[in-house]
Amino acid sequence: MNAAFRRWLPCITLAAWSAILLISWATGHMRSLLTPDFRIGAVAAGIVMGLMALVFLLFPADAACCSAAECGHSFFKSSAGKVITFLILLLPITAAAMFNKDSYSANVIKNTIAVTDATQLGFKPRNTPIAPVDMPLPTKNDPNNAPATAQTTPAAQTTPPAPAQTAQASQQPPAPQDYLQRTPDGHIVAEVLDLLYAAQDNALRKDFEGKPVELIGQLMPDATNNPNGKRFKAVRMFMTCCAADARPVAVLAESGDKPSLPEMTWIKITGTATFPVENGKRIAILKADKVEKCNPPEETMLY
Amino acid sequence: MLADLPIWLPDFAHTFLSVLFEGIPFLLLGSLISGFVDVFISSERIARLLPKNETLSILICGWLGMIFPMCECGSVVVIRRFIKKGLPLSSAVTYMLSTPIVSPIVALSTFAAFKGQQAWEMTILRLCFGFGVAVIIGFIVQRIPASSILVAGTMGEATGRRRAGLSVATAPPSGSVDFSGMAQSASFGQKMLLATQSATADFLDVTFFLIIGTVIAAAFKTAINQSAILPFATNTPVAIVALMILRSALSICSTTDAFIIATFRTFPFAAKLAALVFGPLFDFKLFWLYSMLFKKRAVIALGIGLFIGIFLVCWRIAPFFMAQKPF
Numbered sequence: 001m002n003a004a005f006r007r008w009l010p011c012i013t014l015a016a017w018s019a020i021l022l023i024s025w026a027t028g029h030m031r032s033l034l035t036p037d038f039r040i041g042a043v044a045a046g047i048v049m050g051l052m053a054l055v056f057l058l059f060p061a062d063a064a065c066c067s068a069a070e071c072g073h074s075f076f077k078s079s080a081g082k083v084i085t086f087l088i089l090l091l092p093i094t095a096a097a098m099f100n101k102d103s104y105s106a107n108v109i110k111n112t113i114a115v116t117d118a119t120q121l122g123f124k125p126r127n128t129p130i131a132p133v134d135m136p137l138p139t140k141n142d143p144n145n146a147p148a149t150a151q152t153t154p155a156a157q158t159t160p161p162a163p164a165q166t167a168q169a170s171q172q173p174p175a176p177q178d179y180l181q182r183t184p185d186g187h188i189v190a191e192v193l194d195l196l197y198a199a200q201d202n203a204l205r206k207d208f209e210g211k212p213v214e215l216i217g218q219l220m221p222d223a224t225n226n227p228n229g230k231r232f233k234a235v236r237m238f239m240t241c242c243a244a245d246a247r248p249v250a251v252l253a254e255s256g257d258k259p260s261l262p263e264m265t266w267i268k269i270t271g272t273a274t275f276p277v278e279n280g281k282r283i284a285i286l287k288a289d290k291v292e293k294c295n296p297p298e299e300t301m302l303y
Numbered sequence: 304m305l306a307d308l309p310i311w312l313p314d315f316a317h318t319f320l321s322v323l324f325e326g327i328p329f330l331l332l333g334s335l336i337s338g339f340v341d342v343f344i345s346s347e348r349i350a351r352l353l354p355k356n357e358t359l360s361i362l363i364c365g366w367l368g369m370i371f372p373m374c375e376c377g378s379v380v381v382i383r384r385f386i387k388k389g390l391p392l393s394s395a396v397t398y399m400l401s402t403p404i405v406s407p408i409v410a411l412s413t414f415a416a417f418k419g420q421q422a423w424e425m426t427i428l429r430l431c432f433g434f435g436v437a438v439i440i441g442f443i444v445q446r447i448p449a450s451s452i453l454v455a456g457t458m459g460e461a462t463g464r465r466r467a468g469l470s471v472a473t474a475p476p477s478g479s480v481d482f483s484g485m486a487q488s489a490s491f492g493q494k495m496l497l498a499t500q501s502a503t504a505d506f507l508d509v510t511f512f513l514i515i516g517t518v519i520a521a522a523f524k525t526a527i528n529q530s531a532i533l534p535f536a537t538n539t540p541v542a543i544v545a546l547m548i549l550r551s552a553l554s555i556c557s558t559t560d561a562f563i564i565a566t567f568r569t570f571p572f573a574a575k576l577a578a579l580v581f582g583p584l585f586d587f588k589l590f591w592l593y594s595m596l597f598k599k600r601a602v603i604a605l606g607i608g609l610f611i612g613i614f615l616v617c618w619r620i621a622p623f624f625m626a627q628k629p630f
Contacts, residue, residue, distance in 0.1 A: 093323060
């Protein structure tokens with residue numbers, strides 16, 4: 001029995017954890033859980049744990065420190081709790097992997113105060129453009145106006161750049177066509193964060209204000225800033241490190257016909273970006289011409 | 304306040320997995336380093352490196368975790384060995400208290416977890432504060448006779464006990480071996496095997512507590528309306544006390560606790576700092592582990608002293624960190 005606890009249970013536990021980590025990465029589930037920086041560590045941990053499981057599989061653990069008097073490892077020492085310990089190490093993670101739906105429900109968004117003002121984020125996310133005040137970001141129509149410190153905008157890409165790409169981008173002045181990706185019918189492809197920052201940043205606002213915009217988010221009702229009852233929110237979850245620190249960020253949208261879709265439905269809004277001042281604060285409102293159901297984006301989380 | 308189970312279960316699973324996936328690489332790295340230090344570097348060698356001057360030794364032991372990092376569970380085992388080898392109790396206690404915080408792995412994980420939440424300030428303050436507290440406790444211990452702190456038999460044969468599901472038996476089990484002696488006389492291949500086994504034991508041992516802590520943190524994140532805890536978060540002294548108690552109750556490893564504490568975004572910076580300094584020094588599991596070495600009275604006094612001291616300092620510095628930096 002002791003051999004089982006010293007050798008086989010650690011082996012099985014390590015192998016199971018390794019499998020869950022690596023399968024989660026291979027199937028893409030990890031994308032909704034961690035930012036790219038942390039995915040590397042999780043995959044490496046999965047590989048290392050697999051190798052450690054192999055060590056236990058191939059070599060008997062008859063000389064482990066847990067045979068020694070000074071050992072303090074409770075996992076191996078506790079006679080009564082060994083099976084319970086083993087179950088706690090395995091069952092919750094296995095069950096969580098089964099129940100995980102790769103996204104949060106409306107319940108979490110309701111329980112968390114959604115960020116509709118970029119200043120509440122307290123910092124600039126990695127993909128947010130840094131533009132000098134009063135200097136507009138270059139667009140396709142304005143190729144000679146490239147600020148030296150500008151980075152790629154979130155709107156300019158469907159997937160976030162790798163860290164190396166971001167570093168490279170910050171060293172070289174990007175080509176004008178890198179900015180403000182547009183749909184074939186001329187709409188600027190924007191993210192929720194683009195419009196939130198545009199509301200606070202004079203330079204960025206000039207690139208969006210009054211222009212046709214296409215934006216994808218999850219439909220949520222707006223109960224706090226809805227004087228005529230025609231407003232709703234396009235919500236995305238924004239994470240800094242992992243899904244546990246994710247916060248909902250939302251842009252207000254306004255349309256004549258309120259969309260009759262269930263909460264949290266992924267919607268594509270096409271319309272015009274406006275930035276009115278309400279209650280002494282400038283906010284972003286997307287005047288929607290069309291709201292339609294769409295598939296979730298490849299990266300459901302913003303970071 | 305609690306949502307229906309079927310609704311929040313997927314959310315709970317999502318949060319639970321994300322915290323685990325984020326923290327596990329750091330915990331594994333810490334365990335591997337701990338396992339290899341355990342086998343390849345003897346406690347005698349570390350003791351030989353320390354100066355004869357006890358005060359200087361305390362100061363050096365306060366930073367020793369940067370070279371020989373060890374999680375709080377491992378450090379208790381290590382200093383027990385140190386004390387047996389004749390290292391002054393004050394230096395051993397300083398190392399025991401500082402190494403869970405003053406370590407490159409903890410610095411790295413704290414910085415990563417608090418990215419976007421004054422990460423530099425949190426990392427530097429956590430390490431410096433941890434060092435300061437450990438050194439102060441070391442100087443206090445220097446002035447107290449070891450016999451009034453240590454459990455009888457710590458220096459010699461042990462007593463063996465078992466508390467709260469944690470077997471902290473100090474008595475040699477039948478057929479037990481001298482691990483230190485075995486590690487020193489082993490071949491390189493055997494040492495690698497021993498190090499892997501020791502690291503695995505560390506990893507699984509601490510992961511057990513990490514899972515329990517993550518369950519509580521995930522439940523907190525998904526099942527509780529954040530507005531319900533705002534009164535705790537907005538009142539600074541209450542927030543400090545609440546997070547210190549919560550961190551101790553979670554009993555999570557210092558290499559990963561930053562990832563959980565960082566999720567309490569509504570709480571002030573000072574409360575998070577207090578939790579991240581107090582937790583690795585004194586939590587639920589450490590109470591039982593410390594009791595292996597120290598008299599119960601000394602352990603309780605240590606806990607109360609640390610709690611009050613860290614609370615007061617963090618409350619005092621709280622106004623300097625009230626506002627998040629604007630972008």
